[in-house]
Amino acid sequence: MEHNITLIPGDGIGPEVISAAVKVIENSGVCINWEIVRMGAEVIEEFNTPIPSYVLESIKKNKVALKGPVTTPVGMGFKSVNVTLRQELNLYANIRPIKTFQGVTSRYENVDLIIVRENSEDLYAGIEHMITEDIAESIKIISKKASDRIVEYAFKIAKEQNRKQVIAVHKANIMKLSDGLFLRCARNIATMHSEIDFGDVIVDAMSMKLVMNPEKYDVLVMPNLYGDILSDMAAGLIGGLGLVPGANIGEEGAVFEPAHGSAPDIAGTNIANPTACILSAVMMLRYIGEAEAADKIEKAVEAVLKEGKYLTCDLGGTTGTQEFAEAVIDKMGK
Numbered sequence: 001m002e003h004n005i006t007l008i009p010g011d012g013i014g015p016e017v018i019s020a021a022v023k024v025i026e027n028s029g030v031c032i033n034w035e036i037v038r039m040g041a042e043v044i045e046e047f048n049t050p051i052p053s054y055v056l057e058s059i060k061k062n063k064v065a066l067k068g069p070v071t072t073p074v075g076m077g078f079k080s081v082n083v084t085l086r087q088e089l090n091l092y093a094n095i096r097p098i099k100t101f102q103g104v105t106s107r108y109e110n111v112d113l114i115i116v117r118e119n120s121e122d123l124y125a126g127i128e129h130m131i132t133e134d135i136a137e138s139i140k141i142i143s144k145k146a147s148d149r150i151v152e153y154a155f156k157i158a159k160e161q162n163r164k165q166v167i168a169v170h171k172a173n174i175m176k177l178s179d180g181l182f183l184r185c186a187r188n189i190a191t192m193h194s195e196i197d198f199g200d201v202i203v204d205a206m207s208m209k210l211v212m213n214p215e216k217y218d219v220l221v222m223p224n225l226y227g228d229i230l231s232d233m234a235a236g237l238i239g240g241l242g243l244v245p246g247a248n249i250g251e252e253g254a255v256f257e258p259a260h261g262s263a264p265d266i267a268g269t270n271i272a273n274p275t276a277c278i279l280s281a282v283m284m285l286r287y288i289g290e291a292e293a294a295d296k297i298e299k300a301v302e303a304v305l306k307e308g309k310y311l312t313c314d315l316g317g318t319t320g321t322q323e324f325a326e327a328v329i330d331k332m333g334k
């Protein structure tokens, strides 16, 4: 079966890590017809926006996209392209699996958790204004609909992956109305999934607990801003941003992208770690029903990291981005 998928190379290290991931997928036996679309700073002059309408049209048509990081140009009055994409396509769930790899030096062993971040509201709704010249106000939106939906999604993942526990992360002791509503929704949804343990932890305490004993946690679900912060922090627990994949899932489509940004400091030098992008592609393959190819790629990535012969700079090695992809392809054949 051939799949039509939108491919967004992005900017900075985006085109390099995307090209590595595409190469690996093409060697996995899955047949994909890529529709390549450009967005971000490089198209602003031509289209007067970093997200031309063809980007949304392509994703709406194909329902699935693999995306490299796209930087929002600073100081030109454009809203974050990533946030806009998520809002326009109603990609309400952001999923980041955080897992330690054998062969990668990190502070912990046996971390295997999933951060499920609400992707459509909270302070990211973008409602802010100046009250006076010296006072700014940002409005935090939390709705029952979005809270129910994201907690339900967290339990769905927990069930699909045979996980034992879901924890809702919040700050309801201070934001009694907004986070209070999120917590009430989470507790209510949890009663419908009594086979899975449920708990809730305040976000500051959760940060400490994650740094002390990350291996104790399974599925964490939270509003947008806490998810943004805790998922980058969690990446640090397992060896850095170059290892963490991500998915943005909605009712009508999904966009898969690495957790890292465009890393302009190392762009164009073939030293970026493509693991996060390759593993985002693995999540995408599972989403489109190509589980066998996904397993094959994931096992090959794990084997290359474990062997330690071909590691990129961020992991203490000297292997280039494309050479890492070649090493994964080589392992897939074995």
Ligand code: ATP
Residues within 6 Å of the ligand: 013, 069, 070, 071, 241, 242, 259, 260, 261, 262, 263, 264, 265, 266, 271, 272, 273, 274, 276, 314
């Ligand atoms: P953004 O605002 O787009 O998220 P940022 O500069 O805040 O960008 P990243 O681009 O995600 O954050 O990365 C921060 C740093 O981490 C980079 O400058 C780079 O040195 C390192 N880094 C990120 N991704 C990778 C990768 N895939 N391989 C190696 N190093 C990386």
